[in-house]
Amino acid sequence: MTQLMNYLPKEHIQVKDKISTWQEAVKITSQPLLEEKKITPxxxxxxxxxxxxxxxxxxLADYFALMHAKPGIGVCKQSMxxxxxxxxxxxxxxxxxxxxxxxxxxxxxxLESLQEIMEVFMDEEKYQLILKGNLTDVIQVFQ
Known part of the structure; x- marks a missing residue:
C-alpha cells in the first residue's frame, strides 16, 4: 500500500456534505491536483x-465513479x-x-496503483466505511 499513499495522500481526500452536480464534483475532486500543478484545467x-x-x-460500482481522461493530455504528474x-x-x-x-x-x-486502489474499493467493509463519509475514517482506509 505504500505506493497508494504516494498517489493518494490525505491532502487529496475530501468529504463534502452536499454537491449539486457531477461536473461540480469533478472540479472539486480535481482541485488539490490543480493546486499542486499535477494536472491542468x-x-x-x-x-x-x-x-x-x-x-x-x-x-464502476454502486455510488463509485473513476473519473479520468486520455492519459498524458493535461497531466503533469501521475496522481489521484x-x-x-x-x-x-x-x-x-x-x-x-x-x-x-x-x-x-x-x-x-x-496500472499498479489503480489495482491497489481497486482492492480497497472491492473490500466491502472498507467500501461501506468510505461511503459513510467520515473524513478521518476515509483517510485511514488509504494509509
Whole structure:
C-alpha cells in the first residue's frame, strides 16, 4: 500500500456534505491536483467532455465513479484525488457518492496503483466505511 499513499495522500481526500452536480464534483475532486500543478484545467475539461461523449462508463460500482481522461493530455504528474459526498450526485442517470480522479501520464504506469486502489474499493467493509463519509475514517482506509 505504500505506493497508494504516494498517489493518494490525505491532502487529496475530501468529504463534502452536499454537491449539486457531477461536473461540480469533478472540479472539486480535481482541485488539490490543480493546486499542486499535477494536472491542468485541460484535464478537468477532458474528463467532463468524456462523460458527455461516452455516457456514464466511468461508473464502476454502486455510488463509485473513476473519473479520468486520455492519459498524458493535461497531466503533469501521475496522481489521484478522492471526493466523498454525503448526498447522491446524478452522473448521467447513475447515483454517485465517491468520485476518484485518476490522472495518468501514459497508458501503463498507473496500472499498479489503480489495482491497489481497486482492492480497497472491492473490500466491502472498507467500501461501506468510505461511503459513510467520515473524513478521518476515509483517510485511514488509504494509509
Amino acid at each position: 485541460v484535464y478537468v475539461e477532458n474528463m467532463i467532455d468524456s462523460v458527455y461523449q461516452n455516457g456514464p462508463y466511468m461508473v 484525488s478522492l471526493l466523498v459526498t454525503k448526498n447522491e450526485v446524478d452522473l448521467a442517470g447513475k447515483p454517485i457518492k465517491i468520485f476518484l480522479v485518476l490522472a495518468a501520464t501514459d497508458s501503463a504506469s498507473h
